[in-house]
Amino acid sequence: MNIFKLINEDLAKVHALMEKKFKIKAGYLKEFVTLDFNYFDQSLRPAMVILSNRLFSPVTEKTIALAGVLQFIYMASQVHLKVQENNNGKEKYGDSRFKYQFPVLVGDYLYGRFFTTLCDAGIVNYLKKLAELICLINKGGILSPKYPSKELLDTQQYIDVIKKETAEMFACSAYLGADVAGAGEEDKQHLYNYGINVGMAYGLLERGASVKQIAYYIDSAEAAIKQFPPSREINLLKELLVFLAKENSIACNMVV
Template identity: 20%
Template sequence: MGVVVAFEEKSAAGTGIERLVRLVAADMTRVNQLIVSRTGSDVAMIPEIANHLISSGGKRLRPMLTIATAALSAYRGDGHVKLAAAVEFMHTATLLHDDVVDESDMRRGKLAARMLWGNEASVLVGDFLLGQAFKMMVEVGSLGALDVLSTAAAVIAEGEVMQLAAAKNTETTEDEYLAVIRAKTAALFAAACEVGPIIADRPKAEIAACRSYGANLGVAFQLIDDALDYGGASAKLGKNVGDDFREGKITLPVVLSFRRGDSEERAFWKRALQDGDVREGDLDRAIGLMRKHGAIDDTVERARHYGKMAKDALAIFPQGEMRAALDEAVDFCIARAH
């Protein structure tokens, strides 16, 4: 298994998103102000729950990508700020819903909202945030951007249902798993990057390039998350190491280990994940099998492959600081584990 490198350590070594953060800082200040104002409600529980998650230290990577691709496309206007806030609201809503579906206890190192306010409130506040996101999209007045983000919302929901259908199914293939994460994770990355050039009225080739960048980055991002669950530290993950295992989630390291294992090893995966019969020492055994079959290293290698495709997608844009910053964002996502 490869060595896991913490965000902060890697950033200090020069591979981080400092340049991207700096270039989008002024617009992200406006995005954050808009997020705060749009979580306001006379129903006290709504801002409480929304702010519990929104203020809990997320990197805001998706809205930063919206701001960055708008700048890359030479957009002049204010629409990108509302679209970036809408993207963050969509992301936050999916996290609130995910934690209910997955029965997760932790989110970003804190108790999940469902643990404090209950499942019903978490789902309903997620719905409120989705409503606010669509309201901001309409205010921007771009039918193209509205189409892209509303389609993404439907695809994300489809991905959630696909994941439910595949839950605890150790027979899941790599292609089937990739289809889930393309819908569940990569769709919002793709949409976040695509709306920038759309509102800038750029040529179709540039819009497609930004979409491809986001989609491939999203797959790489999720694959690294999958690897980190079996080789990270809970302080960095914002959840407990092995949560995916305990929840019976079929992720790529599991898919590869199951396929490459012998009959006795496959029986172990079926007992632990399919039957939910997790015993003391099973997580250590799971990690040991992943090391034996190179499953974590290969998951990271696949992430690198998608990261290269993300960078290649932007090659039609001229060299410049924003393009370099977007390239570095790919490196940042992948450098979390190597």
């Protein structure tokens, strides 16, 4: 399934930008840690940036760089958050560095690449907001072990973990994508609300929630973009909600 067919060309540019950064003198980053992500986790956050941008202006090099930056941050956070789970506790080739040292170093490298990419693209003005995002993700990571159950608990703490670890990045992607395109504050806020609700739905699905349990967030995301005029981009954002709401079509299990 290729739900992002409309923006395949733009996504390809993002992936190409990132692949260049994966090559370092010591080798290729994927030789040191697992950087394989499913279909949605490879594309969803960059797609949020691109689609939000396209609602207001054509995609530029700054858009592509920003989309790459958000994906660098996502990948770095995942590498760091799962350090103790790396290789399921087994040492690769008998070398314990693959369990702890390499994931930490690669995660730090990816965080560094987010900053250099901002500089190269001339969008350092987003540094503060992105640094705040990283802090939120890490706070969620600290709290997460306290609420490990995949069952949907009716507690504010559990929801807060998902919001910090997952949803805020979706919201930031949508908001900044619109901002780099010159959108007004009201439109950016609507897209932020769309992103936060999609992120909550996706985060809950990752933790084993049912479609019934995410219905509130799907409805809220749809309401957030109702004021935008019809367009191919809006249709795609709506299609994403339909896809997430399909029973047993769990997006987080899909691969390319």
